[in-house]
Amino acid sequence: MVMEIVCPAGTPASLRAAVKAGAHTVYCGYADETNARNFPGLNFDRAEMRDGIAFAHANGAKVLVAINTYPRAGAEAIWHRAVADAETAGTDAVILADPGLLDHAAKHHPGLRRHLSVQAAAANADIINFYAQAFGVKRVVLPRVLSVPEIATINAETEVETEVFVFGGLCVMAEGRCSLSSYATGLSPNMNGVCSPASHVEYHEDSGALNARLGGYTIHQVGQGEPAPYPTLCKGCFSTGDKTGHLFADPVSLNAEHLIPQLAKAGVTALKIEGRQRSRAYVAEVVRNFRAAVDALEAGQPMPEGMLARLSEGQATTAGAYKKTWR
Amino acid sequence: MQLTVGPNVFFWTPERWSALYDTLADSPVDRVVLGELVCSKRLPFYQAQIPGAISTLLAAGKQVALTSLALVTLKRERKMTAELAELGATVEINDLTALTYLPDGMEFFVGPLINVYNEGTLAWLASRGATRVCLPPELPLASVKTLAAAARDLGVAVEVWGHGRLPLAISGRCYHARLHGRSKDNCQFACEQDPDGLEVHTMDGQPFLAMNGVQTLSESYACSAYQVETLSRIGIDAVRLSPQATGFSDLCRVYRQLFDGTLDAAAAVDEIRRINPSAHLSDGFLTGDRGADWSGRLVPS
Secondary structure, eight states, X not given: OOOEEEEEOSSHHHHHHHHHHTOSEEEEOBSSTTSSOOOTTOSBOHHHHHHHHHHHHHTTOEEEEEEOSOOOTTOHHHHHHHHHHHHXXXXXXXXXXXXXXXXXHHXXXXXXXXXXXXXXXXXXXXXXXXXXXXXXXXXXXXXTTOOHHHHHHHHHTOOSEEEEEEEEOOOSBOTTSOOHHHHHHSOOHHHHSOSSOGGGEEEEXXXXXXXXXXXXXXXXXXXXTSOOOOOOGGGSOEEEXXXXXXXXXXXXXXXXXXXXXXXXXXXXXXXXXXXXXXXHHHHHHHHHHHHHHHHHHHTTOOOOOSTTGGGSGGGOEEOGGXXXXXX | OEEEEOOOOSOOOHHHHHHHHHHHXXXXXXXXXXXXXXXXTTGGGTGGGHHHHHHHHHXXXXXXXXXXXXXXXXXXXXXXXXXXXXXSSEEEESSGGGGGGSOTTOOEEEOTTSOOOSHHHHHHHXXXXXXXXXXXXXXXXXXXHHHHHHHHHHTOEEEEEEEEEEEEEEBSSOHHHHHTXXXXXXXXXXXXXXXXXXXXXXXXXXXXXXXXXXXXXXXXXXXXXXXXXXXXXXXXXXXXXXXXXXXXXXXXXXXXXXXXXXXXXXXXXXXXXXXXXTOOEEOHHHHSSSTTOOOOXXXXX
């Protein structure tokens, strides 16, 4: 079976562009703290979600609704309502991370298909099978800490479908288990659906150098005229002892296009593209290229070469943890 | 209010490791969680000493639990996690994977690296046998309060991160190895040189984080001295102290005196500063705008 391309949509226009460009599946979220890309101007209201799902279905594509932050104590009703509304809107599945919310969905929306978000960081077959048994999870989005052989091992030991990230932003930390952002800014992926938020970024010029700060911490310094990267915490520049540099992760993005045949052989069901914050033109181009690649693979044709390099952040890409040396 | 000592997150020599638990047997703490949380490669160096440490602590009247790893991926790690339940002590899960190996109905503790953010997850864990939960350090006091009330109805004891460098992230990548130009598989145990983690500074030279192998900690030491009174009032059962290389038993004594009322919060903070003069303190996750903030005073609540 051809590998499924799962594509981000931050707006209804992106959703339509992705579907037209050949996405098998689109994922999106409501415009509130229930999803892990809770950025200003992004995401869907209730009517937009209903219309977007209807459009996708009319064109043979599926829609997944990400409700993948951790519900706030005392306010779980907001997350429960999101799950109920997604079901009413006709979503093909919800993407959840919180065990309490999974339990709620399994009990109150048994007919609604449940996927496990990458934010749950389920990194081995035992816990994946446990989520399947406890909450009826049908698919897991694997954390970006696994190598291709480890993914193959997981698939050999579970019936749950696996979905892996192949393109876009790359977390170096286990997702859903990182509070670097709330330590520095008070806002976190788990609680607020944001990481290294733009509201806490400032650029400051000092004797010929441009400093990028997040929450007052200077984590990038470039000379005048050089491009200043966005100060994402784990990709910042730091020093310890006599060493200065990207001590945690280089400011690169993920591109695993060359690994598509290996991922197929490892038993992966779906390839996920990161970037609900991206423009519809970007989304459409990435989708077209990945769709061409999986179609070529299915037809036994060679993979298209180097198709996406110019779309990557800062032009530098990595195969990330899929190659074991990354660790 | 009780005192729980969390697992030592650093890679110490076997001698230093054993000395910690010998000292804790004579310290005014109620509960000790031990074992390897951060990196499965470290465990063989002190594994043989764990049963002895457990016996010593039990003989001294302490409650004892064994932690799971924080991130279980490899076959070896799955096996190691599955075997935890067979050792006879209560298991503290710090990756939900550990839960999958516990026999049905066996009681367990939930550590601070499990995402317990709301009542639904708390109730689900209680239904599986959780009797004690140390909440994620990131939670603000308002959430702690709501969860403490829910836990009371469920019969679950609740702990809060009380003191020590904050566990901010865990990764598949080893930063100590990366710093030395090595891969994780060939790390040569670079983390052993930093018994309190390796401090990481911003480009301005501001202390910010501390690396500890695959774990990233805060450079600041979280300190709940100014919140203890509130925590006690809202029904928190224990605060958790995270082992550090210097003055840890003195630190335990200071918190005990704070609970007993023989020290007030400001005096306790003075004592804590005496134990570790260069340490920066923070309590922002509980009562500040962000985790790194330090109130420096009692915050009305």
